[in-house]
Amino acid sequence: MEKILLNRVHLKNSRSIDVYLAHDGYKGLKKALGMTPQQVVDEVKLSNLRGRGGAGFPAAMKWGFAAADPKQPKYLLCNADEGEPGTCKDRQIMEGDPHELIEGMVIAGYAFGAEHSYIYLRAEYPKVVSILETAIAEAEARGYLGANILGSDFSFSIRVHRGAGAYICGEETALIESLEGKRGQSRIKPPFPVNVGVFGLPTVVNNVETLANVPHILLKGGAWFAGIGSPKCPGTRIISLAGHVNKPGYYELPMGITFREVIYEYGGGIRGGRKLKAFIPGGASASCLVPEHLDVQMDYDAVAAAGSMLGSSAMTVMDDTTCMVKVAARLMRFFVHESCGKCTPCREGTEWLLKLLDRIEGGEGKLGDIDMLRELCGLISGKTFCPLGEGALGPVQGTVKYFEDEYRAHIEQKCCPLKERHVRQ
Amino acid sequence: MAPAVFAAETLNKIEEIMARYPTRRAAILPVLYLAQEEFGCVDDRALMAASKVLGVSKADVYGVATYYSMFETKPFGRNVIHLCDNLACSLLGAESLQDHLERKLEIQMGQTTTDGRFTLKNAECLGACAQAPVMLVNDDFYEGLTDAKIDEILAKYE
Amino acid sequence: MSGNDLINVTFNDKAYQVPAGLSVIQAADRLGICIPRFCYMEKLSPLGGCRMCLITVQGIPKLQTACTTPARDGMVVITESEEINEARKAMLELQLAQHPLDCFHCDKATRCDLQDLTYLFGDIQHRYDFPRKELETIYENPLIERNLARCVHCERCIRVCEEIQGADAISASRRGRPTEMREIPGGGECQHCGHCIDVCPVGANLDRLFSHRGRPFQMEAGGSICPYCGCGCTLSLNTREGRIMRVWPRGHEGVNHGSLCARGRFGWGFVNHPERLARPRIKKNGQLVEVDWDEALLFVATRLEKIIREHGAQSVGGLGSARATDEANYLFQRFMRCVVGNNNIDSSARFGYTAGLMGRLGVAGEVREATLDDVRRAARLLVIGADPVETNPILGLAMKAAIRRGATVVVADPRTTLTSRWASQHLRIRPGSEVPLILALGGRLLKEKELSAFSTDNLVTRIGLTTDAVADLAGMLEGEGAQQTVVLVGRGVTQAPYGASAVATLLRIVASRRASYLLTVDRNNERGSCEAGVLPDRLPGLAPLSERERFEKVWGQKVPEQPGLSAYEMLQAAREGKLRAFYIMGENPVEDFPDTGFVEQALSSVEFIIVQDLFMTPTAVMADVVLPSASFAEKAGQFTNLEGQVQSYTAVIPPVGEARPDARILVELSRKMGKGFPHKNILEVREEMNGLVPLQESKRQLSANGLSHTVPGPEVQWGPIEDSDFPYLLLTTASLYRNGAESNLAVGLLKGQEKAALRLHPADAESVSVSEGDSVIVTSKTGEIQVSVRVDDEIAPGTLQLAEGFADANPRTLLGHALDPVTRAPMARYVQVKMRKI
Numbered sequence A: 001m002e003k004i005l006l007n008r009v010h011l012k013n014s015r016s017i018d019v020y021l022a023h024d025g026y027k028g029l030k031k032a033l034g035m036t037p038q039q040v041v042d043e044v045k046l047s048n049l050r051g052r053g054g055a056g057f058p059a060a061m062k063w064g065f066a067a068a069d070p071k072q073p074k075y076l077l078c079n080a081d082e083g084e085p086g087t088c089k090d091r092q093i094m095e096g097d098p099h100e101l102i103e104g105m106v107i108a109g110y111a112f113g114a115e116h117s118y119i120y121l122r123a124e125y126p127k128v129v130s131i132l133e134t135a136i137a138e139a140e141a142r143g144y145l146g147a148n149i150l151g152s153d154f155s156f157s158i159r160v161h162r163g164a165g166a167y168i169c170g171e172e173t174a175l176i177e178s179l180e181g182k183r184g185q186s187r188i189k190p191p192f193p194v195n196v197g198v199f200g201l202p203t204v205v206n207n208v209e210t211l212a213n214v215p216h217i218l219l220k221g222g223a224w225f226a227g228i229g230s231p232k233c234p235g236t237r238i239i240s241l242a243g244h245v246n247k248p249g250y251y252e253l254p255m256g257i258t259f260r261e262v263i264y265e266y267g268g269g270i271r272g273g274r275k276l277k278a279f280i281p282g283g284a285s286a287s288c289l290v291p292e293h294l295d296v297q298m299d300y301d302a303v304a305a306a307g308s309m310l311g312s313s314a315m316t317v318m319d320d321t322t323c324m325v326k327v328a329a330r331l332m333r334f335f336v337h338e339s340c341g342k343c344t345p346c347r348e349g350t351e352w353l354l355k356l357l358d359r360i361e362g363g364e365g366k367l368g369d370i371d372m373l374r375e376l377c378g379l380i381s382g383k384t385f386c387p388l389g390e391g392a393l394g395p396v397q398g399t400v401k402y403f404e405d406e407y408r409a410h411i412e413q414k415c416c417p418l419k420e421r422h423v424r425q
Numbered sequence B: 001m002a003p004a005v006f007a008a009e010t011l012n013k014i015e016e017i018m019a020r021y022p023t024r025r026a027a028i029l030p031v032l033y034l035a036q037e038e039f040g041c042v043d044d045r046a047l048m049a050a051s052k053v054l055g056v057s058k059a060d061v062y063g064v065a066t067y068y069s070m071f072e073t074k075p076f077g078r079n080v081i082h083l084c085d086n087l088a089c090s091l092l093g094a095e096s097l098q099d100h101l102e103r104k105l106e107i108q109m110g111q112t113t114t115d116g117r118f119t120l121k122n123a124e125c126l127g128a129c130a131q132a133p134v135m136l137v138n139d140d141f142y143e144g145l146t147d148a149k150i151d152e153i154l155a156k157y158e
Numbered sequence C: 001m002s003g004n005d006l007i008n009v010t011f012n013d014k015a016y017q018v019p020a021g022l023s024v025i026q027a028a029d030r031l032g033i034c035i036p037r038f039c040y041m042e043k044l045s046p047l048g049g050c051r052m053c054l055i056t057v058q059g060i061p062k063l064q065t066a067c068t069t070p071a072r073d074g075m076v077v078i079t080e081s082e083e084i085n086e087a088r089k090a091m092l093e094l095q096l097a098q099h100p101l102d103c104f105h106c107d108k109a110t111r112c113d114l115q116d117l118t119y120l121f122g123d124i125q126h127r128y129d130f131p132r133k134e135l136e137t138i139y140e141n142p143l144i145e146r147n148l149a150r151c152v153h154c155e156r157c158i159r160v161c162e163e164i165q166g167a168d169a170i171s172a173s174r175r176g177r178p179t180e181m182r183e184i185p186g187g188g189e190c191q192h193c194g195h196c197i198d199v200c201p202v203g204a205n206l207d208r209l210f211s212h213r214g215r216p217f218q219m220e221a222g223g224s225i226c227p228y229c230g231c232g233c234t235l236s237l238n239t240r241e242g243r244i245m246r247v248w249p250r251g252h253e254g255v256n257h258g259s260l261c262a263r264g265r266f267g268w269g270f271v272n273h274p275e276r277l278a279r280p281r282i283k284k285n286g287q288l289v290e291v292d293w294d295e296a297l298l299f300v301a302t303r304l305e306k307i308i309r310e311h312g313a314q315s316v317g318g319l320g321s322a323r324a325t326d327e328a329n330y331l332f333q334r335f336m337r338c339v340v341g342n343n344n345i346d347s348s349a350r351f352g353y354t355a356g357l358m359g360r361l362g363v364a365g366e367v368r369e370a371t372l373d374d375v376r377r378a379a380r381l382l383v384i385g386a387d388p389v390e391t392n393p394i395l396g397l398a399m400k401a402a403i404r405r406g407a408t409v410v411v412a413d414p415r416t417t418l419t420s421r422w423a424s425q426h427l428r429i430r431p432g433s434e435v436p437l438i439l440a441l442g443g444r445l446l447k448e449k450e451l452s453a454f455s456t457d458n459l460v461t462r463i464g465l466t467t468d469a470v471a472d473l474a475g476m477l478e479g480e481g482a483q484q485t486v487v488l489v490g491r492g493v494t495q496a497p498y499g500a501s502a503v504a505t506l507l508r509i510v511a512s513r514r515a516s517y518l519l520t521v522d523r524n525n526e527r528g529s530c531e532a533g534v535l536p537d538r539l540p541g542l543a544p545l546s547e548r549e550r551f552e553k554v555w556g557q558k559v560p561e562q563p564g565l566s567a568y569e570m571l572q573a574a575r576e577g578k579l580r581a582f583y584i585m586g587e588n589p590v591e592d593f594p595d596t597g598f599v600e601q602a603l604s605s606v607e608f609i610i611v612q613d614l615f616m617t618p619t620a621v622m623a624d625v626v627l628p629s630a631s632f633a634e635k636a637g638q639f640t641n642l643e644g645q646v647q648s649y650t651a652v653i654p655p656v657g658e659a660r661p662d663a664r665i666l667v668e669l670s671r672k673m674g675k676g677f678p679h680k681n682i683l684e685v686r687e688e689m690n691g692l693v694p695l696q697e698s699k700r701q702l703s704a705n706g707l708s709h710t711v712p713g714p715e716v717q718w719g720p721i722e723d724s725d726f727p728y729l730l731l732t733t734a735s736l737y738r739n740g741a742e743s744n745l746a747v748g749l750l751k752g753q754e755k756a757a758l759r760l761h762p763a764d765a766e767s768v769s770v771s772e773g774d775s776v777i778v779t780s781k782t783g784e785i786q787v788s789v790r791v792d793d794e795i796a797p798g799t800l801q802l803a804e805g806f807a808d809a810n811p812r813t814l815l816g817h818a819l820d821p822v823t824r825a826p827m828a829r830y831v832q833v834k835m836r837k838i
């Protein structure tokens, strides 16, 4: 299968604008500028490109809403906060092919009438700041960015804004708050960012991977894109594959491929010939799945039907030496650390969950603790302010569902029942 | 106590940064990064200085500075090690690496060596899970870590 | 959609109509449908964090928060169901999980939303079986304690501090469960309004003065009016066994809409102060000794009668009080006019409101006076020589509310004040330039020949502005928008030479542009005392003496025809030996009047002084008779606030010792002097007063007149004349923490700020080699004080700023008392001084 997003990253000097130009670079933009903004939106609509940040919202629809709002100026925010544990796909694009993102942003800006944009980059990617800034300077120097792009009336700026270490800032309204210089906490909706976004103006927030697809769609046509992979969610996805596989890495694969293919063909199977115990299909908030789900197809609906979610398509694979209580506790610690603290269920509930998990894992669990975990999830579920709190339940719900025996064994044996463990106490 | 103002050079940089945003307040994160660099951490003086240039109340600056993990309100070492111990790294041995680091540097997580050379911190996922286990020393990424590799890496930092 | 559109909503199967634009919780509140909450508060922006207000909206599967969901036409809402109750109980169980459950010794117990809701739901489970958070009380603030473990993270305190008080003193720090609502390290931003105490639904923010002084249900609450500044805030005095325990606002009632300042909330300590005067005293062998009331009053009567007999009625002077009730002032002027027989009546309002009043009397016809609500709604505010944030803090809040709604605020003031920091533009005019600035505006806007000289470039430069800046300022009073402009005028104008003329000019501009104005008023009843007739040339209702017949009829006593002396004219007369007796009711000239040395000298030449007060003030020390009067909490009466609102209140606690209300003392004294007033109680006094001064009478008098004021020529010396022996210019300011002598005896205010501080520019500090906290001696031609310094780079170099009101360093000692030709009040806003390190 031919790559789309990562088709240049292996080239020598892949970041440089010359290499980019030599390989179809900025051709999509040229084409776009020859069209009306509405035509660009229509083309992307035809492609059925859906957001890659997690929610899968159709990109063209978001642009259309922002374009329809009369307020000016409008902003495009590129969500490069990539904080979901296990996820490192956006980094591949930004490090390996920054112009792909830049071109996508300029086209998006043209399509819905934005003049300014920011790339909200997670703090943990300090080197990417200069990579992006160099690329931006190159693009400006060649007239692909800045005032009157390629001689047109369209002007567009991109600034890199480095976050400061808060996972919640990946949520679009928290990102907006953070960019405005506030504590990054999610906002009350409505109003939605497309109407009242950053600095009170119409704003589109798109993920890096979403935007990087745009030049290709413009160049090769929406129909071409719509024909790739799964019809409901066409295109490829960059899958970050980590954990106990022989070949961890980033794989750009069409949607609709099965987990078995990902883990055993691309990932080269489980390390040391061990048995697969569980895998997380889409980032920390996704409930884990077990070997019986290996033939589930990677697309939003199929994964949801299997009781999890595709999310950021970050896969973490665990072999039979893994203590699943420990996994749940580790992921819960992440959510406790990242809960913004605004709403009661997330702030209080995640910490309580973590205490229970730690207690069970440490061999001090009580018999009722497993039920308590379930009930506590019930207390929290559906009542949090933003999806972070709901997502925090994923690791508990999955592991309790598939590995209740392991939980029980911890409590009964007052220690971890696994003889050989990768995850240490 | 040194006055709670930025050096002239930093002020120039700040002006330049502020020009990128429609409000002064939006520059708060970049300004806090600069303040942390100049004052050694985001302490009381740094807060005052930032509050002044940004025209944002001290309370708001404080609220922001303490919200984000990247800012320290107490002084820290010349080199900061962020060892990822999130799931992927943890599955591949991050915790034994942590033991190694703690033993070698003779400090616990969250502490700074007595000579001020290193501060050791845990990080949530650093976004390099496919090369786990990983750590960040200042701005440099190190992947596929082992005890031996860590020893080599630490030697590079003064 | 217009503001009064109604929409249809269904709550729990019943159809209702509510105004459009509300959230579901607002609609429910208006309909009396109870939805529990922690974080929502009508006056604050919604947060949506506590998740207690969960409801079901038909058509949406998930529960929604009522506080963040807009009420829409046709919406069907369920506020109670099994699912909703379970959800709310879940939130309570989570809130209670780590709560210390230390209700036994929490001051909030029985008045706590967490307790109430837990009780309401009854069967909440407590399954959390890990160690709870230890109670951790933070005492960083001298007046407010913060118990972080009790916090329910509703962030009401943060929001009220930012959105209403504008102090930004507290912030949410850190993230997630460790989030703490507390002051930033170093603190210093808190203005001690205590609003965070009121809004806290639990015991996380508490009043330290109140700490363990009683359970909420042991408190009795009585409504009152704040005795400090001219805002006239409504208070609720919480008392127990006849003593004040704490002070709250009364819900959203009153001009203050539920806000208070440090003085209102924490300034009550003087009421039950151990030094309160409990019995009358008279001087015997040079000593003031306690006597009973009968003896004291008889003594006063005999001495006064003798002096009047021997030296004539003109030899007696009287100071009514800018702090006493309307009724007491009314009786006081009647006492002076009818019992003593002269018009020598004045008060400390002479230095503030009176000058403004004289200015107002110089304009015939209607001039729109703004209310606090008008200020809240104003689109532009022009603040000249005033610092409402410190002088009249609730007016300051009204200004901040306007700013939050987008109002432009321009402040013309030589000082750096809390108000100037809020300004969209601070025009730092030269000291003493308030009047020429107003006249220059007049020159532009009124097109009158005698004012034209003021808009010349030369004069404008002397003000310290550019012609363009003055033009911009004039622009605020031009065009359609001028109707939404409110001009705030303070003592920077009224105490300046020709201040009254300037006010008259300004009000003519205001009237011609249909703008409105408001005078800041330092003391609570300056306006009421004037309107009650405590003026040497005006009867109650501001009636001129020529209308005295109307009064004589009711009083059955003669009113002298000749205007009397104003305050400083009386002091002048005293120094010349022409004043033999002085009756001072509730004023403290030795501390409170400019040029204290002069005042003391003048009073020491008076043969017989009567002082009626709460405390043994420096003035009382000089008296021959001291009559203990009841404090505001111990008597009934009415005050007239800066907007002209008359507000009555009743006694909440019995007076300390044998102290008596001023009005009662005056009635009894009149009887002892054989010209007894007939009143049996305060209501009869009020009735008589209201009969003579019908509603709006003062307003009618205001517009009827049209005194003519001389407009000074441009050649007048505005501002100080340089004097190399006294190289610094000391500018007086107001302080949130002091307002009159009582404030120095209120423990809460002492905790807020213990001592005066001289604010100066770093360069000036350096030139006398002092740094923050060091003490200096400041000397003027008239006096000398010692004070510690606070270095502040926002103060204009060469100027020093010192707040009035601190007993330990009183700038009035330094001021001169040259009298303004119009108002006959000392022009006392600044003085040249020198300074040296100790």
Ligand SMILES: Cc1cc2nc3c(=O)[nH]c(=O)nc-3n(C[C@H](O)[C@H](O)[C@H](O)COP(=O)(O)O)c2cc1C
Binding pocket: A050, A051, A052, A053, A054, A055, A056, A057, A059, A079, A080, A081, A082, A083, A084, A167, A168, A169, A170, A171, A172, A173, A205, A206, A207, A208, A210, A211, A386, A387, A388
């Ligand atoms: C807790 C949380 C974290 C998120 N983190 C990210 C992130 O790191 N990167 C991202 O692109 N989207 C993230 N999202 C999704 C964004 O809110 C938003 O949907 C996305 O940026 C929209 O872009 P798209 O339409 O291109 O997918 C997160 C959402 C939540 C609730």
Ligand code: SF4
Binding pocket: A168, A186, A338, A339, A340, A341, A342, A343, A344, A346, A347, A384, A385, A386, A387, A388, A389, A390
């Ligand atoms: S679920 Fe609540 S506490 Fe958690 S991150 Fe979202 S708003 Fe913050």
Ligand code: FES
Binding pocket: C036, C037, C038, C039, C040, C047, C048, C049, C050, C051, C052, C053, C054, C065, C066, C067, C068
């Ligand atoms: S009152 Fe609605 S969430 Fe708190």
